Amino acid sequence: MNYRFQFGVVWDNFPLLLEGALLTFQLGCFAFAGGALIGLVCATLKTYAPWPLRVLVDCYVVFITNTPALIQIYFLYFGLPELGFRWSNEACLLIGLTLNAGAYLTLILRAGFLSVRVSEIEAGQTLGMSLIQQVRYIIVPHIAKSIYPAVANFFIVILVMGTSVGALIGVDELTGQAINLSAVNYRWLEYLTVVAGMYVVLTFIASIGLALLGRWAFRVKARIF
């Protein structure tokens, strides 16, 4: 064991890594936001829509959650061009991650819908609440609070695991950037160590943000670790 760590070259290229981290963060946020929208629509359909739509939602969720994200994104990037649909690698990654997040968030939100206690709604009704007041004062706060931990966890999963798939189709997010740079200088150990640290910082920041949001908005006593 006489490997000599040389971090100098990593620091020289640190701005590139920061750019990668920023892209990772953006991809995670956009995919999550888009996925939340899809999840909200699908979970609502699953709860209230007639059966053909419910089956459609089921197919989407089963198909996505039972196949690897990598396959889905390869399908978009390498598969669809054969049929004439050609998008940039970043677009494919974002679309793939969004669809993926949509399916998982459908499941999470659906569980939240089911967890609303009928008895609390009845209490609201007997106090004279209209439907809109029930949604505003009972249903939404309850769902938000009950799904918060699962949603917060899932955001971290998307941010770290989801986005890093981009490296395999040449997106220069944090993992992709690390691989590119390591391949030039053969300083794999140094780059990967620093990048791992950056991921930890990234998720740490995201966790603090989520925990503060949870405490402030939903009175969830979220732990950061």
Added chain:
Amino acid sequence: MAHLAVSDVRAKYGTLEVLKGVTFSIGKGEIATLVGPSGSGKSTVLRALMGLTPVTGGTVEIAGERMNYSSAREVRAARDRMAIVFQQYNLFQNMTVMQNLTLAPLKIKKWDKQQVNSEARRLLGLVGLSDKADAYSDQLSGGQQQRVALARALALKPQILLLDEVTSALDPELVNEVLDAIRKLADEGMTMVIVSHEMAFVREIADKVVFMDAGQIVEAGTPKEILDTPKTERARDFFSKILRH
């Protein structure tokens, strides 16, 4: 004149007729208790009065005013006059005790904030929970939660209070604190319909005992008449079983 007059009220769950014509009445400031075997329809009577279970026949009058349950507005009129407390308290979990009490008066009735707050504090004092105004329901014992539910129901100044087995979910040592709160309301002259299995309490507090079985009223009268000398076989059978315990 009867303050609450229920006459020939019917209710169904799907096709199952659960109330097959229920008739009873109570005067202002009086307390009626509904007793009877499990599944006899006691809860359904209270739920029908609150418009939670659809009324399919009969009439309900409060202070001479006919309640209709045929539109959302009319159901709300009934809910303006009555309040219910459930066995499982059903507090809003995401709100403090104070918010539970003041939400409906402030946001639904749009009453004056200062008056609502001072009334809420008075009610918390009445149920002995002045120090818990800022607690959340998961920080309270069952008995405390049930007393909050009682105060929440009173915050809307109902003319009639409906209580559905409010002590059944409580540990024995917590039952009395809730019963004490109900006794105080009785002293204040609150008109109440109480479903209860606590026969000693029923005997003590009721002006009228209504015995139900299979969706119908079998017997009604003073506590002495119904508990000590029931006239029907079904009532005798029921009381001999539960009083033996």
